[in-house]
Amino acid sequence: MASLQMSTVLNSLTPTRPLPPNSPDSTRLHSLPLRNLSTKAFAVPRRKAMALFLSTYILSPVALHETAFAEPSVGLREYIDSFDGYSFKYPQNWIQVKGAGADIFFRDPYVLDENISVEISSPSSSKYKSVEDLGPPEEAGKKVLKQYLTEFMSTRLGVKRESSVLSTSSRVADDGRMYYQVEVNIKSFANNNELAVMPQDRVARLEWNRRYLSVLGVENNQLYELRLQTPENVFVEEEYDLRQVMDSFRVSKVLV
Template sequence: MAAASPISLSWASTLPKQLIEKSSTITPTFPTFSINACLRQTSLNEQACSRRRQILLGVGALATSWIPASFVSAEEVPANYRAFVDSEDGYSYYYPSDWRDFDYLGHDSAFKDRYLALQNVRVSFIPTTKTDIHELGPMEEVIYNLVTHKFSAPTQKATIFDMQERNVDGKNYYTFEYDLTSTNFSRTAFATVAIANGRYYTLIVGANERRWRRVRDQLKVVADSFKVLDI
């Protein structure tokens, strides 16, 4: 990926598509993403989660013929994608139709490429007293804290390439592209975050950095499709 110069933490009113270098000067201001919406601590919980996931997958498989109006409005599911709709937990998104469901620790739902496990999408959420993503602070600061303090490990270098905000049906979303690089490995991803239903939702869809140019546009569709539903 092309390199760019780091920017200052004194955020400008508009942020150019430049790299944001990792820093330890900002203290995290919100909780980690380790809370799972469907914990698997006992065999009973595992069975309940398995049954629930099977039901949700059935909904996703039928999504091309039945999707709530609040999910896609007048739009149709794009070709070569399926819709995953979780009306119980209040969110939905598209994923490539040839991806398969899998368990990703600490996440409520996840799908991955049939052959490339690192090419995947997953969704998690945690409780919050906030009602809108704007309540966390300016978009640039919120995303910077997420990538550098929540998504990356101490041994990784975090770089943010782009940030976007959108409003759908009165609900606000931040979507951003970022890269995590360590000595022997690099992964690039999109993330979309939103707040609704007393929950802080996070969708992450990414791939190995070497394949990013090939799949970037495909994965951006997934990131932009994420919506929170009223429950």
């Protein structure tokens, strides 16, 4: 009987979501209204829901039936930086990390490899008029990938990185501005015995496999980049919601 109840509850915790939007290769990406907070819950992956259920079941078996009707949900919260001129929405349970080097940085409290940040070019060294100053989206994608590889360069022996640009696209948002979106994949491999003399003794293992999504926009003569990092297996589960976050990015005029 207990196993039947647990199966029923686990099935009820499986998140339902609408079908994902058009593929990232499309040049038309859906955007969200800027000032209205999203009313759609940020979907909770099944593995997180199962963990929450099991902890409740162990601590309080009496609450078994109640847990089935208490699926956690996380909405989107809007972050607005009127001083620097940008805004975006992010999962409201993500936490801000100070001193991360970016203008703003949030990360998932459960999946530590999942985070979002904003980078802004220096106003004294950049005179961008439009995101098209970067060239077509394909050229921008190459530059974004090169920047990521530079940042993640490793000096460790036996480390190898594999990377590719998955998609590039452009869209005109509801603010009338053009934005580029770039998606890349980077895998990191490391030898289990990097000091071994014989090649057959140096077996490469996968350290991490991540998706990097960037949204690029220009305003105030500066280049703005919203960056989202997520493990590939997590991206598969949360793709629809993460694209909502990316589509919410806007740049705005700074009043001097």
